[in-house]
């Protein structure tokens with residue numbers, strides 16, 4: 001289990017040194033052996049995380065969602081992805097059946113009482129995440145690592161929500177971020193972020209488990225947007241401002257960035273794919289937390305979210321689906 005000593009040790013170091021220390025792969029303390037994974041939220045990220053964990057890390061996965069409809073949709077999507085892998089000879093039917101059998105969907109968070117590692121992937125709403133982590137701290141075993149897939153919310157704040165007593169770090173030292181990239185079965189990168197309370201052993205366990213899932217880990221600091229979204233979201237937001245102010249039309253914006261920077265899709269298509277509500281939520285966090293006007297969300301982005309045009313998941317965004 002995470003030790004308070006290791007948390008304090010990490011805290012005394014300047015952040016640049018902490019990053020270097022945490023980037024090393026030396027072993028410090030026992031790393032939690034993950035036999036049972038819990039995933040909270042069966043949307044596009046949670047489902048992908050659950051499926052890759054079953055396939056690559058060969059762990060039992062309890063997939064929790066408050067909506068039975070989302071669970072049914074997620075499991076149907078998992079079946080579709082596995083069938084596609086079998087059709088393309090990336091998996092045998094036996095391997096696909098084995099991975100599918102490792103997934104157990106449920107609407108009850110209490111089913112995570114024997115999870116060794118939990119990854120939360122519910123919508124980017126701070127109070128929702130805080131209430132889930134408060135419950136996870138009560139429900140999960142005292143050794144369980146409690147990870148969030150948040151795109152932008154402070155890991156320190158999420159960790160703080162696990163306790164009423166900030167001096168008791170028994171749960172908060174086990175909170176960390178495993179920020180998977182979308183789509184999880186395809187993108188190799190995962191950003192690992194520690195909060196102020198996160199122990200070195202927790203960080204190490206998170207890195208080890210993500211590697212077991214076949215991912216390549218990067219470590220970043222608990223700063224608004226971390227690394228990936230600090231760089232990506234202002235780029236997407238600027239593309240929406242360019243559209244809104246007539247600097248270019250949708251197809252010109254996407255074509256020049258796609259063909260000029262050798263990325264698989266332009267920023268507007270990528271925004272649709274991520275979800276415009278998620279993009280807006282991240283821009284709001286960057287803007288509020290830094291107080292820097294360069295992060296102001298585009299008016300058009302706000303209007304599209306107000307209209308319910310959230311991108312691919314709602315059937316309409318910058319493109320129609």
Ligand SMILES: NC(=O)c1ccc[n+]([C@@H]2O[C@H](COP(=O)([O-])OP(=O)(O)OC[C@H]3O[C@@H](n4cnc5c(N)ncnc54)[C@H](O)[C@@H]3O)[C@@H](O)[C@H]2O)c1
Nearest residue numbers: 041042043044045065066067070121122124150151182274
């Ligand atoms: N979409 C992306 O490209 C992307 C990339 C990286 C990180 N993220 C982050 O991952 C998280 C999830 O994003 P997503 O795109 O998968 O969202 P999503 O809307 O596709 O899925 C969220 C799921 O959470 C479920 N949910 C809501 N409240 C719940 C509760 N109380 N308990 C259990 N389940 C609940 C919903 O029913 C839904 O199925 C967010 O924090 C987001 O910022 C998203």
